[in-house]
Amino acid sequence: MLRQTEPTCRGDAIALSLAPIGIRNHGDTQSSPARSTSLWPSRAPPSNVAPMLRFILGRLVSLGLSLIAASLVIFVVIEVVPGDPAAFMLGLNANEETVQALREDLGLTGSKVSRYITWITGLVQGDFGTSYTYRVPVSELILQRLWVSLPLAGFALILSTLIAFPIGLIAASKRGTAADYSIMGGTQLGIAVPNFWFAMLLVLVFAVNLRWFNAGGFPGWEAPGAALKSLLLPAVALALPQAAILARVMRSALIETMGQDYIRTARAKGLTRRQVTLRHALRNALIPVLTIIGLQFSFLLAGAIIIENVFFLPGLGRLIFQGITQRDLVVVESVTMLLVFAVILVTFLVDIAYALADPRLRRRS
Amino acid sequence: MIGIDRLSLDIYGMEILKGVTFEMRAGEVFGLVGESGSGKSMTALSLMQLLPQGARTSGAARLDGRDLLTLSERDMCGLRGNDIGMIFQEPMTALNPVRSIGDQVAETLRIHGAAGRREALDLAREKLDRVGLSQIDLDRFPHELSGGQRQRVCIATAIALRPRLLIADEPTTALDVTTQAQILTLLRDLVDDEDMALLLITHDLAVVADMADHIGVMQRGVLVEHGATDVVLREQRHPYTRSLFEASRHQPTRRSAPHGQALLEVRQATREYPGPRKGVRRGPPVKAVNQVSLTLHEGESLGLVGESGCGKSTLTRAILGLDPIQGGGIRAFGNAVSPTMPHAMRAGIQVVFQDPYGSFNPRWKVEHLVAEPFHLISDKPQASERREQVGRALEEVGLSASDMEKYPHEFSGGQRQRIAIARALITNPRILVLDEAVSALDVSIRAQILDLLADLQTRLDLSYLFISHDLTVVRAITDRVLVMKSGEIVEEGATETVFDSPGHPYTQALLAAAPRLPAFSRKES
Structure with a gap:
């Protein structure tokens, strides 16, 4: 049933018909229209856009499913917490009427299913409920904080990537030299030093002594220049340890890639060492680097809490921290959901970046 | 045309090659045979100056009068892919998995300034047609091709600029026999058409016996014998050549019977x-x-x-x-x-x-x-x-x-x-x-x-x-x-x-x- 009379190309006809069935040769199907009767399914004509779109679509479906699963988990966790959330939020000495009022307020009456649906439809419409402590809609709170946290995380990520890529590249291409050793030593230090200590050091040097920057606070985006300036020191403090990790990952991924056969092939074509590194090794080394970048962004978004405290920045990390200490479960719940969404979204983007970097990932879905 | 004169090589003081001397001419296939560790590949890499760290060479390897061993890295980059092309054993990993095959063939042309972007892709198409891949589109990726097809892409890459010398290091060892026969035929045709020299490195005596005009036999870094194929095969003057022959046709004495x-x-x-997925079913x-x-x-x-x-x-x-x-x-x-x-x-x-x-x-x-x-x-x-x-x-x-x-x-x-x-x-x-x-x-x-x-x-x-x-x-x-x-x-x-x-x-x-x-x-x- 595998017999083909029409050679696909001069020569390899026999080899092709023997290739592992459906595994290795799925790409060959397009090479000859005469093979429509063959065992392999016929596919659309080759194009590098269609598989990419198909891949993105597949990932979007899984993104939606993950979100539903996450929202269910968060809802159930809040539900199964022993005791009454309203009573818990109000503390031990609250009187019964206040608790009942809050329960109404929080929508804790009614069946669980209908409450879940109400919560989800609210989330979708941007209605996150009302904060108990602040007495303002949570969406408003989050939006304000997001305008600080998101730029800060993005800023830090860009900085860390900008620092890590060249450093990792240099260390990898000068492997075993003094430059490599000092870079590796430096990154070791960068990982070891706690970022809040480094942040305080930055404040001490650049704010207190040199007076180039404010020691903390955030002026708001009405003055973009001042806002960016106030985010610079925290971003540097956040970025440096991340850059150190990223540079090490970059270096080891590059070194591994440089040992591959296709690097030797490229050298045999006449590419210089530098050209080989930039044109062939870099893109192949990107997969582990992208993974780390994705993880780091998720961390930077909510994990900047200590840095936010050092610099008195009104960010998401501080919001959730205050929410927890003040037992404002509405805020905690919403911010958690938002962070989950952010993490899933970043994972989705990283997946797409994988597929852009490596065509072998596009055909699956 | 290519003369290798008393080529010696050591890597961190360990002797790898000892006074290897032979010559290759345009339009001829020189088969270099030997077992693993005999220094065949290192001879080739010496010509390419792509040796591992710690390598030191002496002697000379002349291509049209220029000694490859004394050229600067810069000059070698201009020479590799241009005057000397090379293909390797493992076609499954020899191509960059994230770049299309057309791009990789065209790269040889572009890197040496032989063509602009568009022109290089046209030439790549031409070269892929020449190696028998006329039905494979330029924007295919290596993982979509079979081993034999990938080796053809490697060959197209190596011959894109019509090099004077093509080095093929165990080009068919990882391939099936029928594919091997096709690739060897292709290489032989290319040598005849383009008038280049081919240095064919293999452990398989039968392959060089079919293909090569001259044979060199290597053992522990020494070229123990070389000469015209039929002479070397017929006379087997060196004991190692003889033992290689006997080993490759070795017939164990079997006393057992069903x-x-x-x-x-x-x-x-x-x-x-x-079966493969078709949508949902x-x-x-x-x-x-x-x-x-x-x-x-x-x-x-x-x-x-x-x-x-x-x-x-x-x-x-x-x-x-x-x-x-x-x-x-x-x-x-x-x-x-x-x-x-x-x-x-x-x-x-x-x-x-x-x-x-x-x-x-x-x-x-x-x-x-x-x-x-x-x-x-x-x-x-x-x-x-x-x-x-x-x-x-x-x-x-x-x-x-x-x-x-x-x-x-x-x-x-x-x-x-x-x-x-x-x-x-x-x-x-x-x-x-x-x-x-x-x-x-x-x-x-x-x-x-x-x-x-x-x-x-x-x-x-x-x-x-x-x-x-x-x-x-x-x-x-x-x-x-x-x-x-x-x-x-x-x-x-x-x-x-x-x-x-x-x-x-x-x-x-x-x-x-x-x-x-x-x-x-x-x-x-």
């Missing part, structure tokens, strides 16, 4: 995989093994030949009881073989795999490795007796009992394959499945292992199922042979009969594609 009843019976076995299942029947008798050696993807390995896994079958039946020693069969049955069928490097846990001592199958035996021997049995198994395969204290990395490839055999023998099996067990070995080592296998078969009354793509080896050691293609047995019969008068067109094609040593060099036989 007797008694069938030990292993496979009847109409069918192994299916789920799946396509029809793929039959990797389709209604295969075979019988292995006591003391018999049964060969199973076929090219990669024909279903040999799938069948092997079913016979070893590792995978279930979807139709038919497999019986060994009168009982059904299946993934749930009792340990005692597994002890009766043991296997030796191809890769002597990958099939051992590097952190285990040999004693531990060889004793591992003991878990299949119901009454496990005590520690002292265990050591004794391991020692005996090691001695059985020509190692010494004291070797059990060592780790696998302390052994050579051939020795490791002996350890693998010892591990298979430890449970006193009656059937040994040899899955490409000698394919990764040099010819001289291969000859020794084949002798060992023939000897063990007689002494221990073993039956062999010998799976290989190497027709010479199968011919040397089997009584009967099965030829497999696309999951089916297309021909079966006594080994001599099948090889001398193949009935099925596929068997004929296989035999025709296999490179052969010419008859005149069969001097002393």
Whole structure:
């Protein structure tokens, strides 16, 4: 049933018909229209856009499913917490009427299913409920904080990537030299030093002594220049340890890639060492680097809490921290959901970046 | 045109090449033969100046009067890919997986400033057509191509700028025989058409005998003999050349013959995989093994030949009881073989795999490795007796009992394959499945292992199922042979009969594609 009379190309006809069935040769199907009767399914004509779109679509479906699963988990966790959330939020000495009022307020009456649906439809419409402590809609709170946290995380990520890529590249291409050793030593230090200590050091040097920057606070985006300036020191403090990790990952991924056969092939074509590194090794080394970048962004978004405290920045990390200490479960719940969404979204983007970097990932879905 | 004069090489003080001297002319194929570690590849890499760190060369390698060994890295970059092209052994990994093939062929042209972007892609199309890939689009990625096709892409890349010299380092070793024959024909055509010189590096004497105008034989960094192909093959002046010849056509003395009843019976076995996805549903299942029947008798050696993807390995896994079958039946020693069969049955069928490097846990001592199958035996021997049995198994395969204290990395490839055999023998099996067990070995080592296998078969009354793509080896050691293609047995019969008068067109094609040593060099036989 595998017999083909029409050679696909001069020569390899026999080899092709023997290739592992459906595994290795799925790409060959397009090479000859005469093979429509063959065992392999016929596919659309080759194009590098269609598989990419198909891949993105597949990932979007899984993104939606993950979100539903996450929202269910968060809802159930809040539900199964022993005791009454309203009573818990109000503390031990609250009187019964206040608790009942809050329960109404929080929508804790009614069946669980209908409450879940109400919560989800609210989330979708941007209605996150009302904060108990602040007495303002949570969406408003989050939006304000997001305008600080998101730029800060993005800023830090860009900085860390900008620092890590060249450093990792240099260390990898000068492997075993003094430059490599000092870079590796430096990154070791960068990982070891706690970022809040480094942040305080930055404040001490650049704010207190040199007076180039404010020691903390955030002026708001009405003055973009001042806002960016106030985010610079925290971003540097956040970025440096991340850059150190990223540079090490970059270096080891590059070194591994440089040992591959296709690097030797490229050298045999006449590419210089530098050209080989930039044109062939870099893109192949990107997969582990992208993974780390994705993880780091998720961390930077909510994990900047200590840095936010050092610099008195009104960010998401501080919001959730205050929410927890003040037992404002509405805020905690919403911010958690938002962070989950952010993490899933970043994972989705990283997946797409994988597929852009490596065509072998596009055909699956 | 290309003259290599007393080329010596050491890497961190270790001598690799010693005074290698030979010449190549345009339009000629120079075949460089030798076993692994003889310095063939290092000779080529010296010409390319792509040697590993710590390498120091002396002597001269002149291409049109310019000494490659004294050129700067900058000049070499201009020369590589332009005047000298090179292709490598492993086509599966030789291409960058994230860039399209057209892009990779065009890169050779662009890097040397021979063409602009568009023009380079047009030329790449032309070169891919030339190497027989006219039906493959430029924007395909390497993983969408078969091994033979990838090697063609590598060749297109290497010849894009019509180099004076093409170096091919074991270009067909990883390929099936029919693909190998096509690639070799392509290389020969290119040499004739483009008037370039080809340095063909291989461990396979038969390949150079077919292809080369001149042959050089290397042993431990020394070019022990070189000259016109027919002269070298006929006269075999150097003892090493002679021993290489004898080893590659080695015929172990077999005293065992099939007797008694069938030990292993496979009847109409069918192994299916789920079909490829078509949207939500799946396509029809793929039959990797389709209604295969075979019988292995006591003391018999049964060969199973076929090219990669024909279903040999799938069948092997079913016979070893590792995978279930979807139709038919497999019986060994009168009982059904299946993934749930009792340990005692597994002890009766043991296997030796191809890769002597990958099939051992590097952190285990040999004693531990060889004793591992003991878990299949119901009454496990005590520690002292265990050591004794391991020692005996090691001695059985020509190692010494004291070797059990060592780790696998302390052994050579051939020795490791002996350890693998010892591990298979430890449970006193009656059937040994040899899955490409000698394919990764040099010819001289291969000859020794084949002798060992023939000897063990007689002494221990073993039956062999010998799976290989190497027709010479199968011919040397089997009584009967099965030829497999696309999951089916297309021909079966006594080994001599099948090889001398193949009935099925596929068997004929296989035999025709296999490179052969010419008859005149069969001097002393």
